[in-house]
Amino acid sequence: MAGLKRVLDSRSVAAAGAGFAFATLSIVADVQVAQLMPGNTGWMAVIVAALLCILASSCFGELSGMFPTSAGVRVYIQKAFGEKLAIPLSAAYIFTVIAASGAEAYVFGSVFEVLIPSGPGLWFYILLAFTIVAAINYFGIEITARVQNYLSLSMFLFLVIASFAAIIQFGIRFENWYNPVAETGSVGGFIAAVALSVFLFAGFEWVTALSEETRDQQVISRGMLGAIGILCTVYALLNFALVSAVPKEVLTGEQVWTDGVNYAARPHVVFIKVVFGAYELTALIAVGLLSFLASMTSFNAGILTTSRFLYAMxxxxxxxxxxSKLHPEYFTPYAAALTLCAVAVTSSFLMFALGGFDSFTYSVAGAEVMMYFMAALCVLKLRKTMPDMVRPFRVPGNPVTTVTMVVGFGLMFVMVFMSPAQEVKVGLAILVAIIAAMALHSALIVPRLRAKKRHQSR
Amino acid sequence: MVSGQDIIEGAREFRNKVNDNTKVRKLLKRWSPVIHYETRDSDIAITMDMTGGHIAPIEEGHAGEADLVVIFPTTQELSDMLRGYLDPTPMYLSGDILVKGHQADVIKLDAITMIIWPDQD
Structure with missing residues (x-):
């Protein structure tokens, strides 16, 4: 293949992967993980989840090397198990992520609602966020790789510095920071926390969609490892620091803080207030900026990638x-982007009306684990059906490692939803409803759409 | 078996179709990519240089650095696509056609086929 003018390197791929996953909702999920674990041991669940994501990344590395296409998971599943499974599962994955963007917008709005008490209400910020993202995608404004590198680096540095500041200032709140089964004696809670921690890495594998923009497939594999490393460092440290600085009951919203505010959807705000007490105003401006950047990069990456995917479908x-409508001047798939923004706004509205923003962390964690499970299954199947196909990267130790991943991720999917808590049940219901809707779409609507198409043959 | 000459002729037909289409010229007037086409079953390669919505004369082989590299499984399929017999979108989505380049450029390339062969839509 001849030279390409513009290619991405591993650092840009890692920054993009981390950028997909850096979301304000992730801090809420980090608190949920801390709540599931005894004492100060939440960080252990984050690290184990990171190790599992590294295993999953080896599957995505092999598959994206075989099929370096932006259609990613859809192609992998289609090649291994056919279109009837590929369409509903990949579409369900997209719509789960987009519905979770509604939760991200809700959290984003909640942050600014408490940062600017005399300012506009929650809905203003939710609509503002989606208006900005819709405009970016409508006009095709591109966040360059360099800007994305700086954004990811800024968020990484801010969260790491804040975490170290908290740990130095407050020490370790609980004596138990090393035994994840100390209080219950059961590993069930630990596994559930690990499964939920997968949410913190949700989206790292989306960088496989960038395969078309790389010259060497190893760039994608290294980029995924880099993204997982960045996210693991940030969220393990933050988990430790959050619990050390602020009581868990305040972080989860079971109790209000001394200022009378419930910080359930914005635990990082109270964290920053506590850690940077003397410099509260500066720190709160920084946290506002951080929330804005985290939500915008996460939204934008989500809408940009999924709108192109929806356009292609x-x-x-x-x-x-x-x-499939394209803007006549900017060549953006504006109809798909605006439709996805509308879905996300609807999701925010439902959350506003019915509550349950915290359920989406479970829905997305479930969808992620489902995709890891499918990726491992695809590797196994394709090693049999396409043994001679060129694989720039191969899962080491196959089939033992791959079979272990299939079993492990299958069990993890169950463990994500094992808790009897209301938000977990709602999270499962959301995921099942989206998969069922997409399965019905695939069975009933797709044949009709295809029947309209004129037969193309020579 | 499709020869290199067949591919060149198909590419010329494609070029004429694009250059004769006022809508493509108008819409893509600010897009100036170099596109390399190649196939997995042969060494046949062509270069399309597009400027101001207008494709320059087709060159054999790879000329210069590309914005987009489009790799077809077979010369037959590349020839069919260039002549409008084959809708490349399903093959791209199933991973059979490999495209290297920026995703926004891939959409623009797809838009060309959508405009010049509306019957495929």
């Missing part, structure tokens, strides 16, 4: 035709 007659 529409061109393939697996989604309604209007979703």
């Amino acid at each position: 529409s061109r393939d007659k697996t989604m309604p035709k209007y979703l």
Whole structure:
């Protein structure tokens, strides 16, 4: 293959992967993990989840090396198990992530609602966030790799510095910072916390969509490892620091803080207030900026990637035709982007009306683990059906490691939803409803859409 | 078996179709990519240089650095696509056609086929 003018390197891929996953909702999820674990041991669940994500990344590395396409998981599943499974599962994954963007917007709005008490209400910020993202995607404004590198680096540095500041200032709140089964004696809670921790890494594998923009497939594998490393460092440290600085009951919203505010959807705000007490105003401006950047990069990456995916599905007659409309001047798939923004706003509205923003962390964690499970299954199947295909990267120790991943991720999927807590049940219901809707779409709508297409043959 | 000459002729047909289409010229007037086409079953390669919505004469082989590299499984399929017999979108989505380059450029390339062969849509 001849030279390409513009290619991404591993650092840019890692920054993009971390940028997908850096979301304000992730801090809420980090608190949920801390709540599931005894004492100060939440960091252990984050690290174990990171190790599992590294295993999953080896599967994505092999698959993206075989099929370096932006259609990613859809192609992998289609090649291994056919279109009937690929369409509903990949579409369900997309819509789960987009619905979770509604939760991210809710958290984003909650942060600014408490940072600017005399300012506009929650809905203003939610609509502002989606208006900005819709405009970016409508006009095709591109966040360059260099800007994304700086954004990811800024968020990384801010969270790491704040975490160290908290640990130095407050020490370790609990004596138990090393035994994850100390209080219950059961590993069930630990496994559930590990499964939920997968949310913190949700999206690292989306960088496989960047395969088309790299010259060497190893860049994608190294980029995924870099993204997981960045996210693990940030969230393990933050988990430790959050619990050390602020009582768990305050972080989860079971109790209000001394200022009378419930910080359930914005635990990082009380954390920053406590840690940077003397410099509270400066720190709160920084946390506002951080929340804005985290939400915007996460939203934008989500809408940008999924709108292109939805556009492609529409061109393939697996989604309604209007979703393949391109802007005549900017060449952006604006119909798909605006539709996805509308889905996310609807999700925010439902959350506002019914509550349960914290359920989406479980839905997304479940969808992620489901994709890890499918990726491992695809590797196993394709090693049999396409043994001679060139694989720039191979899962080491196959089939033992791959079979272990299939079993492990299958069990983890169950463990994500094992808790009887209300938000967990709602999270499962959301995921099941989206998968069922996409399965029905695939079975009933797609054949009709395809029937309209004129037969193309020579 | 499709020859290199067939591919060149198909590419010329494609070029004429694009250059004769006022809509493509108008829409893509600010897009100036170099596109390399190649196939997995042969060494046949062509270069399309597009400026101001207008494709310059087709060059054999790879000329210069590309914005997009499009790799077809077979010369037959590349020839069919260039002549409008084959809709490349399903093959791209199933991973059979490999494209290297920026995703926004891939969409623009797809838009060309959508405009010049509306019957495929």
